[in-house]
Amino acid sequence: MxxxxxxxxxxxxxxHGETEEIDLDEKxxxxxxxxxxxxxxxxxxxxxxxxxxxxxxxxxxxxxxxxxxxxxxxxxxxxxxxxxxxxxxxxxxxxxxxxxxxxxxxxxxxxxxxxxxxxxxxxxxxxxxxxxxKIDKNSEDGLNLLNWKLPGQAAASSMAGDFAGRCYTVISKxxxxxxxxxxxxxxxxxxxxxxxxxxxxxxxxxxxxxxxxxxxxxxxxxxxxxxxxxxxxxxxxxxxxxxxxxxxxxxxxxxxxxxxxxxxxxxxxxxxxxxxxGITLMQCFQPQLAQFQMHSLERMIGRMRPTEDDPVFWIEEKLDGERMQLHMDSDASVPGGRTFRFWSRKAKDYTYLYGNGIHDEHGALTRYLKDAFADGVESLILDGEMITWDTEQDAIAPFGTLKTAALSEQRNPYSSSSRPLFRVFDILYLNGRDLTRYTLRDRRNALQKSIKPAHHRLEIHPYEEATGTSEVEESLRKVVAEASEGLVLKNPRSPYRLNERHDDWMKVKPEYMTEFGESLDLVIIGGYYGSGHRGGGLASFLCGLRADDAHSSQGGTTTKFYSFCRVGGGFTAADYANVRHHTDGKWHEWNPRKPPTSYIELAGGDAQHERPDMWIKPEDSVVLCVKASSVSASDMFRIGLTLRFPRFKRLRGDKDWKSALSVQEFLDLKANAEQERKEKEFNVDSSRKKRMKRTTKKPLTIAGYDADAEAQYAIPSGHIFEGLNFYIMTDSVTPVRKSKAELEQLVKANGGKFYQTNSAAPDMICVADRRTVKAASLQKNGTVDIIRPSWILDCIKQSEIDVGMPDLLLPLEPRHTFYATQDRQEQIAESIDQFNDSYARNTTIDELRNILEEMSKNHHFDKPSCPEAIRKLNEHIQEKVNSGWELPIGWLFKGLTFVFPQSERLDDTDLEGSTQISRQHRLHSAGNTARFAGAHVVDSSKSSSVTHIVVAPDASASEISPIRKSWSRKAPQKLPHLVTVDWIEQSWEQRTLLDEEGFQPPKGA
The missing domain is CATH 1.10.3260.10 (DNA ligase, ATP-dependent, N-terminal domain)
Known part of the structure; x- marks a missing residue:
């Protein structure tokens, strides 16, 4: 080789020619x-x-x-x-x-x-x-090529954001x-x-x-x-x-x-x-990547497969730099006795920048690594993140400054105010041995013994051990306070997986956590054209804060908006269409020579930082509800502050530019939030003392409030009730008992507001579970619907389940209704089927048992006896799927035939009994899932129609080999696909047939 x-x-x-051919032959x-x-x-x-x-x-x-x-x-x-x-x-x-x-x-x-x-x-x-x-650059085609993100004319308009497509339109003429x-x-x-x-x-x-x-x-x-x-x-x-x-x-x-x-x-x-x-020294490899967060913290931690004996996982801060691998080898023929190579995640060689040896005059890093390795370390490969360290601030510098810092270090060693710092979080090779098959815990032990950190040059990245979500949430608070990138959760029992995203490493970014940041109502003042599938339209928006104290040249005041943040995430196609509908025909092209300073003020003066492609007058615009993780300083926006990780939540059709957030209101909110955070930290620290001082005598309560209730009562938080007003009259009786105060805190924690009278705010939602004087009075009035507290509890519970639609309210069902008007009753009845089964809410086990018992008593079902009707139903479903509908989960494996050969042999392997039982349980469960989703599960003897052979993910070579040989003899023309049970489980979980390539047994098996 x-x-x-x-x-x-x-x-x-x-x-060209013979010389090059000879050169290739020699190499x-x-x-x-x-x-x-x-x-x-x-x-x-x-x-x-x-x-x-x-x-x-x-x-x-x-x-x-x-x-x-x-x-x-x-x-x-x-x-x-x-x-x-x-x-x-x-x-x-x-x-x-x-x-x-x-x-x-x-x-x-x-x-x-x-x-x-x-x-x-x-x-x-x-x-x-x-x-x-030879096109005039000011002609239509010339402008279409130079301004390829902007909508063009005629056929070119459909190619906006697709540069190659725009080129085809122009060249074809x-x-x-x-x-x-x-x-x-x-x-x-x-x-x-x-x-x-x-x-x-x-x-x-x-x-x-x-x-x-x-x-x-x-x-x-x-x-x-x-x-x-x-x-x-x-x-x-x-x-x-x-x-x-x-x-x-x-x-x-x-x-x-x-x-x-x-x-x-x-x-x-x-x-x-x-x-x-395996990996080889001085040979660039493809690193392991962290999986994106797709679930709640509890599910993420569960996917790392903790055990009772070892429930620990690790929390690392996610660094905002460039992923880098360092290779070091001993070489007595070079000064310093060591050679180095550096590669980025994209396999770009950065050795020219960071150095190839201890005495490399152009090395921005290696010249400081003479004493960075323990005695006896001859060769190694390190995986980590290259970041910029600001020596004046004594902190990590923002992303995007790394190359500048490295070049500055090359020119002015020891005197530069910023320098490259390599934070190492893994070791994959040591003294000729590939360590990728060892666990992360073992690799970290080897790393600690191999490296002698060089202060602010080469350091070992720290981690914290954790066993639950509370530690993750506390770490997130720290990274938000420090304006950091986020966290990475790691499974210490896992090997290193080259070129793969896996649940053993998972990212957690602050914007995913509902308890951080505020929802702010901001006015769109500018727009930026997108590319790719968002080409041809405004894909992100510049939002501003109202500056009411701006003075016009004619005297008096005029309303001007200061640039504040750029929002491009969280929009669906329907959201974009809604924004277009309300702003169509009101946009103006931004002219850098004549900016609309009467309406909009950007940062940077003539530099016009974050200059949009189009702008709109605030009175012609719309208000967006924006969620962010935190506020950070930025000289790119007019007020010197901006939102970190801003995301669109919803369009505020009930607000206009006059009622949107002003500069002063935002500064007040920011100050209040900081004060509340300090008070919350104090309350948490003193809560134990409060509980210890409490006596058997219950303190005086006023209007149903307990002074310590909010601090002591742990409640789920979210935004499902945002914009809603509640008048809660009684406690909750069923399905669980909760006091009036607890219900009010649930509403508040999930974005709603509560009042003590029915007329305090418009569109009041009245809640009662018992016929009190207040409830009876409203019912007698006959114009107000009264719902039960169970609706509040069900909405919160469903929002925790439907993580993709956390702000979707449940429709009212008869079980949620204490009293409803006649028209409302008819509407509520449509939310359940003839068996009282909810169309929108996850049914509990007890409810499902009652529904099935009622069905068996009062309804008679014939077995399906009409193949033609079934055929037509299948065709109808397929037509809907082809036209863009999501595939019904019951049709996920339709037309596929599975066989589970390992489920037929309990004693063929030398696995321990508990492991074998666990394997059999997974195979059996996957078989039931496949049947429910339309698959045909058969015995191995019926091989003619089998499309997939499903095996356990830990199947050994001795198990797989006879299966392959057996099926090769049965079906020599086209073998069924051999996949692990993970393919069925994850396809079911993600509601689509996943690519089978990632779910095949190991090549050696």
């Missing part, structure tokens, strides 16, 4: 050879890119197999993608040869680290195309050729190598001119996507790798080299040796 240094050297020179004598020239470039998009893009656009089930293939069953998108890729690879091997690297460089341009970055983005390409096609050109894939690669090395615009213009002359508009469109490394054809590199070779993904994970994947694994029948499957 060739050394990694050889693989990292450029393979293309400025010369890579075992590389595969092609017997024929490479395919034409247009074959790539005609047979690969376009078909994959069509599969991405069409919903599953729209394509059918040809007659005679599996009985006409529909192909799922995964199979269709694999078929397209397999056809292309087979054609290449047949017509060209085994060296597919030239094609993969264009298919996966973002994974090819052997070609340097081009240094040109959309605007530069637009300028070059204008020169090549003036093509040099209409039919596909004759450039081969190898020629395109040669020109792209030249483009990446072109130092000036003149050379770039010459190369792009040749492309324009030899390609038709569609070819040029795909070429531009390759240059921008924005393919988005609907298939990931994992799919291409899996079709190419069974070990391709593993080799890429440990090497980050597309060339090695193509050249070392050209024969799918030759597998990687065991010693070649």
């Amino acid at each position: 060739d050394s990694d240094d050889d693989y990292n050297k450029p393979t293309h020179t400025q010369h 890579f004598p075992n590389r595969p050879r092609n017997q024929s020239p490479t395919l034409p470039f247009h074959v790539l998009f005609q047979t690969l890119f376009n078909p994959l893009s069509e599969i991405k656009k069409k919903p599953a089930g729209t394509a059918r197999r040809k007659v005679g293939q599996s009985g006409g069953a529909s192909l799922n998108p995964v199979e269709r993608r694999r078929e397209v890729i397999d056809r292309f690879i087979s054609r290449w091997r047949k017509e060209v040869g085994d060296d597919i690297y030239p094609a993969f460089r264009l298919i996966l341009p973002d994974k090819d680290r052997d070609r340097a970055m081009y240094g040109i983005k959309e605007k530069v390409i637009g300028k070059l195309l204008i020169k090549i096609m 003036r093509p040099m050729r209409t039919e596909p050109g004759n450039m081969t894939i190898e020629e395109v690669n040669e020109r792209l190598d030249q483009l990446s090395a072109a130092p000036k615009e003149e050379q770039q213009l010459t190369i792009l001119t040749e492309f324009y002359r030899r390609m038709n508009p569609e070819e040029l469109t795909w070429l531009i996507r390759i240059i921008l490394r924005q393919m988005k054809v609907g298939a990931t590199e994992r799919t291409f790798f899996d079709v190419w070779h069974p070990d391709a993904e593993n080799l890429y994970s440990i090497s980050s080299s597309l060339r090695r994947v193509c050249w070392e694994l050209h024969d799918p029948n030759i597998r990687l040796e065991a010693e070649d499957r």
Whole structure:
């Protein structure tokens, strides 16, 4: 096997022909050879890119197999993608040869680290195309290319945000050729190598001119996507790798080299040796990534599989820097005796910046690491985050300052006010041994013994041990107070998983936590155009605060808004449509030379920080309810403050610009919030003393309030009742007992307001569970509905379950109604079915038992005896799914046939009894889930229709091997898919069929 240094050297020179071929032969004598020239470039998009893009656009089930293939069953998108890729690879091997690297460089341009970055983005390409096609830059097409995010004219308007699509619209009007050109894939690669090395615009213009002359508009469109490394054809590199070779993904994970994947694994029948499957010193690998938070903290912690014997998980602060891996090796031939290499998460080599040795004069970091390693450490690989440390503030500097700090450190060592700091949180290799298979706890022990931290240069990242959510919430309060990025929860019992997101590492960011930050009502004063699927419309908005004390030049006052924050997250398509509906025709293009200072004031004076693409008068605008994690200082916005992680919550149709938040009101809110936080900290600290001092004599209460009730009563918090007013008249009797004060605190904690009279606020919700004088008086009035406290409790409970729709109120049911008017009763009756089962609320076990008992007593059900009706129902469901409806959960595995071979053999393995029982329980449970979701579960003997073989995730090689052999004999033409039980469980949980590639048994099994 060739050394990694050889693989990292450029393979293309400025010369061509025999010299370059000899050079390649010397460096890579075992590389595969092609017997024929490479395919034409247009074959790539005609047979690969376009078909994959069509599969991405069409919903599953729209394509059918040809007659005679599996009985006409529909192909799922995964199979269709694999078929397209397999056809292309087979054609290449047949017509060209085994060296597919030239094609993969264009298919996966973002994974090819052997070609340097081009240094040109959309605007530069637009300028070059204008020169090549001799277009007036002020013409319609010229403006469409230069302002590609803005809506264009005619056909170009639909391409807003899609630069390549916008280029196609312009080029197709003036093509040099209409039919596909004759450039081969190898020629395109040669020109792209030249483009990446072109130092000036003149050379770039010459190369792009040749492309324009030899390609038709569609070819040029795909070429531009390759240059921008924005393919988005609907298939990931994992799919291409899996079709190419069974070990391709593993080799890429440990090497980050597309060339090695193509050249070392050209024969799918030759597998990687065991010693070649682990990470290697001085060879860039793909790091493990943290999973996004998708659940409550309780579920996140549960997914880390804690046990009674070891319930601990770790909490680390999430650093806002650049992920980096450091490789160190002993080398007696170099000064200092050590060599270093640095790579980023994207496999970019940063050794030139941080240094290759102890005495590297250009190294911003390594010159300080002479004594950073313990005696006996000869070689290691460290994983961590490179951040900037501000020595004057004695704190971490904001994101985006890292490269500047490193260059400053290179020029002025020891005297720079900011410096790169490498915070290490993992060690993966030590003295020739791969540590990725060891647990995180063992790796951290090895790290502590191997590193001697260099103060504010190389440090071990700290962590805290925790066992529950309270520690996470306390850590989140700290990171919010310090304006930090967030947290990462880690499972100390887990191995290191290369190139994978897994539940063993999970991010927790402050914006996900409901108890932090305020909901603020802000006016939209500007808009920014989006790109991609948000192209052509305003995708994010500049929001402002009202400055009522601004004085006009004519005397008196005029209302002006100061820029405050930019909001782009949390919007649905319906939200965007709602904003457009209320502001259509009222937007104005921002003119930097004549800014609308009478209405809007930005930060930075003439610099106009956060300048929007469009602006709108405040009186013509709308008010947004915005949620944020905290307030932070920023000179990019007019008042010097902004929101951290702002997210849109809802449109405030009941408010206008006059009633939205002003600068002074916001400053008052901020001051009050800080005071409340201090008081809360004091109350928490003194709560134990208060409880100890309490005597048996109950203190005096006034109007149903207990002075200590709010501090002592732990209640769920959220925003489900935001904007609602409550008049609570009695305690809760059923289903649980809660006092009037407890109910009022529940309402307040979830965003609502409560009052002590019915007429104190409009649209009052009256609540009672007993016929008191007040309740009887309202009922006698006959115009007011009275609901039971159970509705409040059910809404809160359902919001905790439906994490994707936490602010959705439940409709009223008869069980929630104490008294309702006649019209209201009819409406309430529609929220349940004929068996009193709720359409919107999760039914409890007791309720479900009562419903089933009632059904069995009073209703008779015939078994389904009409296959035609069932067929029509299936067709109807499929039509709805094809038109964009979400697949009903009961049809999730429709048309699939599963077999669980391991569930039939309890004694074939040497697993311990408890482990075997746990495995059998999971397999049995998954079988029930599959049946409920429409699958057919059969015995292994009925093999003719089986589509999936399901095994335990911990299945060993001795278990899997006989299964594969047995099924190979039964179905030699097309083997069923072999997946672990995780695929069924996670597909059910996410309500969609997941890609099976990530749920296959280990390759060695």
